[in-house]
Amino acid sequence: MVNYFSSDFKLAILGGGQLGKMMLYETRKYDIHTLVLDPSEEAPCKISCNYFEQGDLMDYDTVLNFGRKADVVTFEIEGVNIAALKQLESEGIKTFPSAETLEKIQNKAVQKEFYKTNNIPTADFEVFQSLDDLKNSVANGKTKIPFVWKSATGGYDGMGVSVIKNTEDLNDLSAGECIAENLVPFKNELAVIVARNPSGEMKTYPVVEMEFHPTANQVEYVICPARIDDKVAEKARKLAKNVSEAFNHVGLLAVEMFQTKDDEILVNEVAPRPHNSGHYSIEGSYTNQFEQQIRAILDLPLGNTDSKVGGIMVNLVGAEGHEGEVVYENIEEIMKLDGVTPHIYGKKLTRPFRKMGHVTIVDKDLTKARKVAEKVKNSIKVISKNK
Amino acid sequence: MVNYFSSDFKLAILGGGQLGKMMLYETRKYDIHTLVLDPSEEAPCKISCNYFEQGDLMDYDTVLNFGRKADVVTFEIEGVNIAALKQLESEGIKTFPSAETLEKIQNKAVQKEFYKTNNIPTADFEVFQSLDDLKNSVANGKTKIPFVWKSATGGYDGMGVSVIKNTEDLNDLSAGECIAENLVPFKNELAVIVARNPSGEMKTYPVVEMEFHPTANQVEYVICPARIDDKVAEKARKLAKNVSEAFNHVGLLAVEMFQTKDDEILVNEVAPRPHNSGHYSIEGSYTNQFEQQIRAILDLPLGNTDSKVGGIMVNLVGAEGHEGEVVYENIEEIMKLDGVTPHIYGKKLTRPFRKMGHVTIVDKDLTKARKVAEKVKNSIKVISKNK
Numbered sequence: 001m002v003n004y005f006s007s008d009f010k011l012a013i014l015g016g017g018q019l020g021k022m023m024l025y026e027t028r029k030y031d032i033h034t035l036v037l038d039p040s041e042e043a044p045c046k047i048s049c050n051y052f053e054q055g056d057l058m059d060y061d062t063v064l065n066f067g068r069k070a071d072v073v074t075f076e077i078e079g080v081n082i083a084a085l086k087q088l089e090s091e092g093i094k095t096f097p098s099a100e101t102l103e104k105i106q107n108k109a110v111q112k113e114f115y116k117t118n119n120i121p122t123a124d125f126e127v128f129q130s131l132d133d134l135k136n137s138v139a140n141g142k143t144k145i146p147f148v149w150k151s152a153t154g155g156y157d158g159m160g161v162s163v164i165k166n167t168e169d170l171n172d173l174s175a176g177e178c179i180a181e182n183l184v185p186f187k188n189e190l191a192v193i194v195a196r197n198p199s200g201e202m203k204t205y206p207v208v209e210m211e212f213h214p215t216a217n218q219v220e221y222v223i224c225p226a227r228i229d230d231k232v233a234e235k236a237r238k239l240a241k242n243v244s245e246a247f248n249h250v251g252l253l254a255v256e257m258f259q260t261k262d263d264e265i266l267v268n269e270v271a272p273r274p275h276n277s278g279h280y281s282i283e284g285s286y287t288n289q290f291e292q293q294i295r296a297i298l299d300l301p302l303g304n305t306d307s308k309v310g311g312i313m314v315n316l317v318g319a320e321g322h323e324g325e326v327v328y329e330n331i332e333e334i335m336k337l338d339g340v341t342p343h344i345y346g347k348k349l350t351r352p353f354r355k356m357g358h359v360t361i362v363d364k365d366l367t368k369a370r371k372v373a374e375k376v377k378n379s380i381k382v383i384s385k386n387k
Numbered sequence: 388m389v390n391y392f393s394s395d396f397k398l399a400i401l402g403g404g405q406l407g408k409m410m411l412y413e414t415r416k417y418d419i420h421t422l423v424l425d426p427s428e429e430a431p432c433k434i435s436c437n438y439f440e441q442g443d444l445m446d447y448d449t450v451l452n453f454g455r456k457a458d459v460v461t462f463e464i465e466g467v468n469i470a471a472l473k474q475l476e477s478e479g480i481k482t483f484p485s486a487e488t489l490e491k492i493q494n495k496a497v498q499k500e501f502y503k504t505n506n507i508p509t510a511d512f513e514v515f516q517s518l519d520d521l522k523n524s525v526a527n528g529k530t531k532i533p534f535v536w537k538s539a540t541g542g543y544d545g546m547g548v549s550v551i552k553n554t555e556d557l558n559d560l561s562a563g564e565c566i567a568e569n570l571v572p573f574k575n576e577l578a579v580i581v582a583r584n585p586s587g588e589m590k591t592y593p594v595v596e597m598e599f600h601p602t603a604n605q606v607e608y609v610i611c612p613a614r615i616d617d618k619v620a621e622k623a624r625k626l627a628k629n630v631s632e633a634f635n636h637v638g639l640l641a642v643e644m645f646q647t648k649d650d651e652i653l654v655n656e657v658a659p660r661p662h663n664s665g666h667y668s669i670e671g672s673y674t675n676q677f678e679q680q681i682r683a684i685l686d687l688p689l690g691n692t693d694s695k696v697g698g699i700m701v702n703l704v705g706a707e708g709h710e711g712e713v714v715y716e717n718i719e720e721i722m723k724l725d726g727v728t729p730h731i732y733g734k735k736l737t738r739p740f741r742k743m744g745h746v747t748i749v750d751k752d753l754t755k756a757r758k759v760a761e762k763v764k765n766s767i768k769v770i771s772k773n774k
Contacts, residue, residue: 005715005731025412028435031733048415048435286726286749301723308695308749328392336688339673344392346418362673362695 002071004298006031011298012070013037014057015077016045018345018355019274019290022282023076024048026291032298037066044346060084067093074251074297076273078106079154096198096250096297097272104247105272109152109179115267118246121239122267123258125181127152131173134180138167143180152177184266186258189219190226191277192240193289194253195305197296202244204237205285205305208277221373222313223366224280228259236265243267252293254278276315276358283341283360284311309339310366312373316342316357316382318350324384326350328357334376339363342380356382389458391685393418398685399457400424401444402464403432405732405742406661406677409669410463411435413678419685424453431733447471454480461638461684463660465493466541483585483637483684484659491634492659496539496566502654505633508626509654510645512568514539518560521567525554530567539564571653573645576606577613578664579627580676581640582692584683589631591624592672592692595664608760609700610753611667615646623652630654639680641665663702663745670728670747671698696726697753699760703729703744703769705737711771713737715744721763726750729767743769 002009011027013020016038024045027034036049039056046052051069055062057077063084067073073088073095085099104114115122126143128134137143145167151160151174163183164170189210196202209226210219226233240255247253247270254275256268278289287295287303295302316328325348334340344357359376363369389396398414400407403425411432414421423436426443433439438456442449444464450471454460460475460482472486491501502509513530515521524530532554538547538561550570551557576597583589596613597606613620627642634640634657641662643655665676674682674690682689703715712735721727731744746763750756 003714005718005729006713006733006735021415024435025415028408028412028733029728029730031731047437048411050434287728291728295722300719303722303728304725308751326393327390331392332687335682335690338691341416341674341678342392343416344418346393346415348393364695 002298004030004032004300007033009033010035010070010072011294012067012073013045013049014063014066014073014075014080016040016043016049016052017076018044018357019076020045021048021345022279022343023274023290023293026288026294029291030294032294035066035070037063042348057081064088067095072096072297074293075102078102078272082106097253098248098250101247101249102272105270107152107177108150108269109177111269112179112181114246120243120246120267121265123148123182123184125179128178128180131170131175131178134178135170137180138170146183148181148183149173150179150181152179184258184260186260186266187263188226188228188259189268190228190236190257190259190265191222191275192236192255192257193275193278193281194240194244194249194255195292195296195302196244196249196251196253197302198250198299201302202241203292203302203305204240205278205281205289206307207233207236208280210277220314220377221370222277222280223370224284224307224311225366227366229263232259232263232265235263239265239267243270247272251297252278252289276313279343279358280311280313280360280362281307282343283339283362284309309362309364310369312361312366312369314359314361314373314377315355316344316359316380318352318354318356318382320352322382322384323351324349324386326356327383327385329381329383330379333379334359337361337372337375339369340372340376350382350384389685391417391419391687394420396420397422397457397459398681399454399460400432400436401450401453401460401462401467403427403430403436403439404463405431405744406463407432408435408732409666409730410661410677410680413675413681416678417681419681422453422457424450429735444468451475454482459483459684461680462489465489465659469493484640485635485637488634488636489659492657494539494564495537495656496564498656499566499568501633507630507633507654508652510535510569510571512566515565515567518557518562518565521565522557524567525557533570535568535570536560537566537568539566571645571647573647573653574650575613575615575646576655577615577623577644577646577652578609578662579624579642579644580662580665580668581627581631581636581642582679582683582689583631583636583638583640584689585637585686588689589628590679590689590692591627592665592668592676593694594620594623595667597664607701607764608757609664609667610757611671611694611698612753614753616650619646619650619652622650626652626654630657634659638684639665639676663700666730666745667698667700667747667749668694669730670726670749671696696749696751697756699748699753699756701746701748701760701764702742703731703746703767705739705741705743705769707739709769709771710738711736711773713743714770714772716768716770717766720766721746724748724759724762726756727759727763737769737771
């Protein structure tokens with residue numbers, strides 16, 4: 001057994017954003033030595049890792065040379081150089097999730113084909129090598145509007161996804177490889193986080209539910225546990241396990257799913273890392289997702305994924321019309337409410353829709369937490385000092 | 388209202404040990420800029436603060452010049468230069484707890500006199516300017532053996548406290564100012580943490596209980612909530628509040644108490660900072676003690692002090708006969724148990740009885756947690772690589 005605690009063992013993390021930052025709370029708790037690579041000198045991870053390096057995550061040499069300094073390599077963002085990960089693996093440096101797994105996930109067209117090959121239920125789709133190919137297919141009536149367009153690469157936080165309702169909508173899209181996916185009429189958007197370690201031990205977190213704004217098509221609350229039938233929840237957790245096993249995934253895998261009108265569960269997409277839908281776990285769960293990620297990739301025993309209390313998460317995104325030095329308006333107001341914890345990621349500058357933090361609301365009574373969450377949502381504002 | 392979050396506001400922390408380290412999880416969560424001063428270049432706080440300085444906490448100029456870099460100054464250890472704090476306050480830099488409050492606590496003789504003056508129930512005691520004075524008082528029959536000897540200054544983690552059962556015991560003591568305190572026959576040793584902010588808002592945490600080893604006179608478990616009568620608990624929390632108000636204390640005050648055979652509550656001593664008896668709160672409480680400390684000293688609203696689940700804390704101290712590079716034997720074994728979280732402080736070298744970390748055990752059922760705690764206690768060992 002490797003000695004990870006207060007030892008010479010070194011863990012490298014590719015990416016130094018908020019997910020890495022929250023992962024570092026856990027490496028600090030275990031006193032695990034960490035190295036972080038990020039393109040920004042102002043990355044939220046810069047302090048509280050043992051070694052920080054500024055560099056391009058997509059550059060082969062940068063990732064290779066950085067990874068060589070460590071015993072195990074992981075990432076908090078999918079956009080990393082896979083060839084470098086493969087080279088590191090061939091040199092005996094463990095990378096979790098593996099390069100092979102990441103390769104199947106990084107490109108959404110490949111990811112969707114993988115579901116098809118592995119009999120994992122997912123919405124029907126077609127792959128196009130370019131936007132022009134898609135436009136032709138629409139023009140000749142083969143691809144029917146409406147559909148969901150997804151860029152094969154580079155999507156993040158809702159970027160690279162668009163619902164196409166008419167041919168004009170096709171003009172705003174990026175030119176590269178893409179998917180056209182059937183619009184699924186769904187009751188609920190759900191997510192399950194699966195943890196799996198190299199020994200094959202596997203645990204799922206409870207199903208969470210994304211609650212959308214009644215008119216704007218935007219997730220307002222992530223709610224754990226999802227307010228769904230127990231049988232549907234069980235089905236979703238089972239499916240998430242199957243997905244993790246199919247990928248031979250090590251670490252955390254966040255599986256986003258649709259619950260259709262007929263209570264079918266379809267996999268939408270996955271993220272091979274801690275995920276926004278698991279942030280509630282810091283305050284809500286016996287083992288939060290970041291600690292679980294560390295346990296999983298280091299082949300330590302997985303922790304209890306049950307919740308201590310009901311949890312709801314609200315994202316803090318930059319308000320429209322505000323750009324510049326950030327101010328969290330009314331943060332003192334929300335801190336007066338029981339069970340409310342703001343997380344501030346540490347980005348100095350806000351801009352519209354930038355993810356600046358999140359707020360968790362916990363309570364033994366989920367209905368009560370939901371009411372408090374609404375108060376939080378309606379009072380805190382992420383604005384700029386000088387509008 | 389001051390803007391603390393991702394702003395230019397600076398918080399200075401005197402002391403960079405494990406308490407500071409756990410406080411930094413919270414300043415990171417809120418993205419509050421921190422400066423830490425500690426005599427050791429290997430202080431657990433060294434990474435994850437924004438600025439670290441090596442220096443003597445008892446040196447006037449060092450503390451003064453360090454404090455001048457910040458807007459608010461706090462400490463995680465009582466042994467800091469009070470004159471420097473006073474000078475900082477006169478220059479308009481806030482220090483919480485205040486220099487005046489710390490002065491009443493730092494010296495145990497002064498602290499005990501303070502209780503007497505303020506009608507706070509405490510064990511009877513006498514103050515002696517030196518060990519020789521005490522010896523004379525014993526010799527002429529004025530001070531009766533047995534009693535508890537406490538050094539007025541410099542005590543920490545059970546150091547500087549000794550039960551005197553015969554005149555020979557007097558020979559092992561340090562020479563300076565001390566107290567002789569009546570031995571209180573107590574049922575339970577309890578503690579209550581009080582949080583108080585500059586606006587006077589005040590909250591108490593539930594009463595915790597120290598469970599002793601049945602034969603060795605050593606605390607084995609800190610248990611929250613204490614397994615005592617509700618009325619006694621209420622009395623203890625009320626007394627703790629009175630103590631905090633009497634000191635005009637700002638921040639966290641840990642009040643250690645005895646529950647006598649007649650259910651009287653006597654104050655033993657206080658610590659004006661986060662405390663070992665509150666470590667369970669990281670996993671157990673809605674607001675952990677370190678977040679509460681930050682809220683209190685920055686005059687933010689205090690968080691809910693209730694527990695989500697029952698919590699038990701076990702200290703990880705260096706095993707006897709082991710000195711050198713630390714290894715946490717069987718840590719993987721305890722991580723298999725539900726609700727178990729090890730905290731490793733990050734000290735590279737172990738020595739007998741050195742505080743190296745702690746383990747929290749939480750469960751909705753406290754009796755179950757207590758059983759798991761015993762398993763933890765009996766399996767993990769803090770040893771050295773090369774014995």
